[in-house]
Amino acid sequence: MVEIRLKNSKSRRIEVLQPIEPGKVSMYVCGPTVYDRAHIGNARSAVVFDQLFRLLRHVYGEGNVTFVRNFTDVDDKINARAAEEGRKIADLTAETAQWYLDDTRALGVLDPTHMPRATEYIEQMVAFIEDLIEKDFAYARDGHALFRVRSFDDYGKLSGRSVDDMIAGARVEVAPYKEDPMDFVLWKPSADDIPGWDSPWGRGRPGWHIECSAMAHSILGETFDIHGGGADLLFPHHENEVAQSCAAGHGFANIWMHNEMLQVEGKKMSKSLGNFFTVRDLLDSGVPGEVIRFVMLSTHYGKPMDWTEKKRVEAEKTLRKWYAAAEPGDAVPEAVVAALADDLNTHQALAEMHKLDGAELGAALSVMGLWEGQVPEWAVSDGADLSAFAARLGTAREEAMQTKDFSTVDALKSALTDAGVEVRMSKAGVDLVPGPNFDPAKLENL
Numbered sequence: 001m002v003e004i005r006l007k008n009s010k011s012r013r014i015e016v017l018q019p020i021e022p023g024k025v026s027m028y029v030c031g032p033t034v035y036d037r038a039h040i041g042n043a044r045s046a047v048v049f050d051q052l053f054r055l056l057r058h059v060y061g062e063g064n065v066t067f068v069r070n071f072t073d074v075d076d077k078i079n080a081r082a083a084e085e086g087r088k089i090a091d092l093t094a095e096t097a098q099w100y101l102d103d104t105r106a107l108g109v110l111d112p113t114h115m116p117r118a119t120e121y122i123e124q125m126v127a128f129i130e131d132l133i134e135k136d137f138a139y140a141r142d143g144h145a146l147f148r149v150r151s152f153d154d155y156g157k158l159s160g161r162s163v164d165d166m167i168a169g170a171r172v173e174v175a176p177y178k179e180d181p182m183d184f185v186l187w188k189p190s191a192d193d194i195p196g197w198d199s200p201w202g203r204g205r206p207g208w209h210i211e212c213s214a215m216a217h218s219i220l221g222e223t224f225d226i227h228g229g230g231a232d233l234l235f236p237h238h239e240n241e242v243a244q245s246c247a248a249g250h251g252f253a254n255i256w257m258h259n260e261m262l263q264v265e266g267k268k269m270s271k272s273l274g275n276f277f278t279v280r281d282l283l284d285s286g287v288p289g290e291v292i293r294f295v296m297l298s299t300h301y302g303k304p305m306d307w308t309e310k311k312r313v314e315a316e317k318t319l320r321k322w323y324a325a326a327e328p329g330d331a332v333p334e335a336v337v338a339a340l341a342d343d344l345n346t347h348q349a350l351a352e353m354h355k356l357d358g359a360e361l362g363a364a365l366s367v368m369g370l371w372e373g374q375v376p377e378w379a380v381s382d383g384a385d386l387s388a389f390a391a392r393l394g395t396a397r398e399e400a401m402q403t404k405d406f407s408t409v410d411a412l413k414s415a416l417t418d419a420g421v422e423v424r425m426s427k428a429g430v431d432l433v434p435g436p437n438f439d440p441a442k443l444e445n446l
């Protein structure tokens, strides 16, 4: 079996992946909080961990990889957005979760094995918190439940910070119901007009950190192999996840992975700079999903990535070339697998692909999530190719109107139809639309 090595954020070293249960791999990745469209920074995380999922399936077999990615559908940002728009929270979260699936699927992202929603696991969260309180790692006060950070000696180990530094950094919230400003919320009370569930501490809702831990343990068990997410989640979200899980006596993930952030044309993406865009914006402007994915994978996940127009153009050119040279295949060349197994070096994997063609290239494109056995429509429907045929057909029709001999027109039409092109003729002119089965090779001798 191919040895997969991954950079573990916890040890800050490259480690060999050694599954807890030999031959099977389990992975949890923090998913979106569903109140808005995914921007391309969110999409980077989705693509990176999809690529890891694809590598794991390739190496261990599809049935041997369990991948959980959650939807956070209870959160104050959601409540605020719903109030702002005068909508029902459930409608907002259902719609946004579907958008997330539509948009990431367009980038070749496979559906994870499980996609739990936080609101389906409230009972497990309550039990988790009760257990922490019983073990004295947490306490209840004024309708809240809080994790007692100083009771957990290893707090700060994952992100490499000390509790005292964090206090000095002072982005901690001081509140009357906290014993210590560092303590974080496990449960908080809900006013009547926002979502709430009954609990031993009154009607309320969970804090964000407990959601992921409860879902991960409920589905994957006490310990699992990989926990992933964006680098922005390392602190406090993942630090808090580790603290509450390990304090409760569960183990947790053996390997933690974090993808770095995304910039646009060398600048941080922000609404005020006008360089903020969603995956849907890009897709609607005509950028194919495969091109977006290619650009994302051209930078190693552990480095900040810069989205540029130049990269987009280059990616489209390369993909057109590859699609023209590829044939369906299953045997992924070793060099490509080796690059991916080397801490998911997608940059190197793409570099190796420049040396390939035929079935090897097709198999490599598949494992990279860049094609599903046939060339995507955008890559074949090169308008220039068909416009010459449209002009010929137009001229032939004009002549036929004079001579009443339509045999040339009919021959051209049936040849185009055979090649998978839809022929639309009207008074306004001839329109040729390549269908999903368009095969340009069939037009070569026409």
Ligand SMILES: [Zn+2]
Pocket: 029, 030, 031, 212, 237
């Ligand atoms: Zn999470």
